[in-house]
Amino acid sequence: MNTNKIPDIIIGRLPVYLRALQRLSEKGILTTSSQELGEIIGISAAQIRKDISQFGEFGKQGTGYSVPFLIERLRNILKVDRVWEVVIVGMGDIGHALARYNGFANRGFHINMVFDIDPQKIGQKVGEYEIYDIATLAERIKQNKIKIAMLTVPATTAQETADMLVKAGIKAILNYAPTSLNVPPGVRVQHIDPATHLQRMTYYLD
Amino acid sequence: MNTNKIPDIIIGRLPVYLRALQRLSEKGILTTSSQELGEIIGISAAQIRKDISQFGEFGKQGTGYSVPFLIERLRNILKVDRVWEVVIVGMGDIGHALARYNGFANRGFHINMVFDIDPQKIGQKVGEYEIYDIATLAERIKQNKIKIAMLTVPATTAQETADMLVKAGIKAILNYAPTSLNVPPGVRVQHIDPATHLQRMTYYLD
Numbered sequence: 436m437n438t439n440k441i442p443d444i445i446i447g448r449l450p451v452y453l454r455a456l457q458r459l460s461e462k463g464i465l466t467t468s469s470q471e472l473g474e475i476i477g478i479s480a481a482q483i484r485k486d487i488s489q490f491g492e493f494g495k496q497g498t499g500y501s502v503p504f505l506i507e508r509l510r511n512i513l514k515v516d517r518v519w520e521v522v523i524v525g526m527g528d529i530g531h532a533l534a535r536y537n538g539f540a541n542r543g544f545h546i547n548m549v550f551d552i553d554p555q556k557i558g559q560k561v562g563e564y565e566i567y568d569i570a571t572l573a574e575r576i577k578q579n580k581i582k583i584a585m586l587t588v589p590a591t592t593a594q595e596t597a598d599m600l601v602k603a604g605i606k607a608i609l610n611y612a613p614t615s616l617n618v619p620p621g622v623r624v625q626h627i628d629p630a631t632h633l634q635r636m637t638y639y640l641d
Numbered sequence: 642m643n644t645n646k647i648p649d650i651i652i653g654r655l656p657v658y659l660r661a662l663q664r665l666s667e668k669g670i671l672t673t674s675s676q677e678l679g680e681i682i683g684i685s686a687a688q689i690r691k692d693i694s695q696f697g698e699f700g701k702q703g704t705g706y707s708v709p710f711l712i713e714r715l716r717n718i719l720k721v722d723r724v725w726e727v728v729i730v731g732m733g734d735i736g737h738a739l740a741r742y743n744g745f746a747n748r749g750f751h752i753n754m755v756f757d758i759d760p761q762k763i764g765q766k767v768g769e770y771e772i773y774d775i776a777t778l779a780e781r782i783k784q785n786k787i788k789i790a791m792l793t794v795p796a797t798t799a800q801e802t803a804d805m806l807v808k809a810g811i812k813a814i815l816n817y818a819p820t821s822l823n824v825p826p827g828v829r830v831q832h833i834d835p836a837t838h839l840q841r842m843t844y845y846l847d
Contacts, residue, residue: 450840451832455821458796475821477830514843521839528741532734533835538796538819542836543843582846583839590664590744607842609835613744615661615681623845624683625838626657629739629815630748632831633727633789634656636813637720637749639829640788 441512445486451476452483453509457541460502468499515543522576522605524596525587526551526566529611533585534561544583548575552588569596576603583607590614597624647718651692657682658689659715663747666708674705721749728782728811730802731793732757732772735817739791740767750789754781758794775802782809789813796820803830 455475459467469480469487476483487505490512510516521544523530534549551557552569559566567575576584584605588596593612600608607623610616613631616624661681665673675686675693682689693711696718716722727750729736740755757763758775765772773781782790790811794802799818806814813829816822819837822830 446844447841449844450837451821453840454819454834454837458820474823477821477823512844513840514846515840519839519843519846528734528738532738535734536835538834539836542840544836544839583842585835606846607839609838609842613660614664615657615683617680617683623842625841627833627835627838628660628744629742629791629833630745630750631656631660632815632833633725633750633813634659634719634721634748635653635831636789636815636829637725638652638655638718640720640725640812 441489445489446513448478448486449509449513451478452486453506453513453515454542456502456506456509460506465502466499467502467505472500510543513543517543518545519543519583520545520547520579520581521583521585522547522572522581523549523585523587524551524569524572524600525589525611526553526556526561527587530585530587531561533587534564547579547581552592569599572599573603576600576605581605583609585609585611586616587611647695651695652719654684654692655715655719657684658692659712659719659721660748662708662712662715666712671708672705673708673711678706716749719749723749724751725749725789726751726753726785726787727789727791728753728778728787729755729791729793730757730775730778730806731795731817732759732762732767733793736791736793737767739793740770753785753787758798775805778805779809782806782811787811789815791815791817792822793817 455472469483472483473480523533526549534546548567549561549564550567550569550572556566557568584600586608590612593614594616597608597616601618601622610624610626613628618624661678675689678689679686729739732755740752754773755767755770756773756775756778762772763774790806792802792814796818799820800822803814803822807824807828816830816832819834824830
């Protein structure tokens with residue numbers, strides 16, 4: 436079976452399944468069902484069964500899914516059965532919060548380096564990290580063969596910084612700047628913009 | 642035309658269109674096309690035309706869209722032609738970053754109050770905000786008829802805090818805790834979890 440053919444919309448749900456399964460596992464739960472997962476996540480059991488069946492046979496009617504096995508398989512499919520090194524570019528409030536965030540452990544990511552352009556910040560420490568000069572970004576990223584960046588610079592400089600990252604070999608950008616980014620084919624961008632997320636909900640409010 | 646029938650997946654894209662249009666507007670640009678928007682956002686021009694046509698007639702073949710008019714219409718549809726008051730619950734790093742975030746201005750949201758459970762934090766100031774005791778949350782939210790909360794507490798206490806928020810009348814939760822939430826029908830949840838967003842991209846990396 437070729438997992439490369441899984442549609443993007445399903446890939447988008449797999450990390451949510453994985454997170455729910457990992458929380459069940461932390462509670463010592465070894466078996467689950469599409470019904471239980473559906474209630475946790477807020478997606479229909481039928482949708483979950485359909486999504487999971489896309490990448491092979493799991494569980495049997497009536498016996499449910501093995502939590503550790505499904506976690507292992509999802510981590511493998513999403514390629515987070517390894518640790519990806521990540522850089523943070525922009526050490527404002529959000530950059531600081533991400534550098535100290537403990538939610539990456541066991542989820543496939545490790546913050547490797549952090550950068551800023553402000554001479555007042557360069558050389559300072561944030562937790563275990565020394566803030567590096569953004570001027571050294573390309574060299575350091577290339578040297579360390581890093582593929583993933585979190586971009587937490589202002590919207591006004593986000594595109595030029597993204598261009599630098601792409602040139603240095605970055606293939607995935609988690610963009611916290613409240614603006615869209617143009618990147619060449621082969622580079623992925625995900626956006627985290629609280630106002631956009633809030634606006635998806637106000638439509639439904641009275 | 643009944644905008645209540647717009648599918649959720651299209652509603653999810655409208656804030657992204659709005660953000661791109663507002664950035665064009667800031668640059669003094671008064672007219673755009675589905676091609677130009679598509680290049681900015683990374684969505685096909687055909688998809689954009691189809692989405693926009695869901696809620697009425699905009700622009701004409703060859704003349705493009707009026708940026709101010711489309712902004713006005715999108716703000717109206719998404720109900721961000723008003724200002725929604727928002728509370729932040731949990732004043733750790735992310736709560737602090739959100740309280741000081743300047744990306745909500747002109748996008749329909751205003752932080753009204755911030756809360757924490759830690760006696761060391763209660764009463765302290767974050768920017769213009771005094772951190773209130775979470776024990777006073779229900780009363781303050783009801784009194785101020787607030788509908789929207791950003792939840793930035795640890796995963797372990799996220800569900801019980803969400804239950805308190807829902808009981809107090811909150812109808813939309815932007816959840817930063819890395820866990821799913823059970824909420825009753827009529828309450829919307831959006832998740833911001835950087836690890837989940839990163840995992841959506843690693844699937845495509847070599």
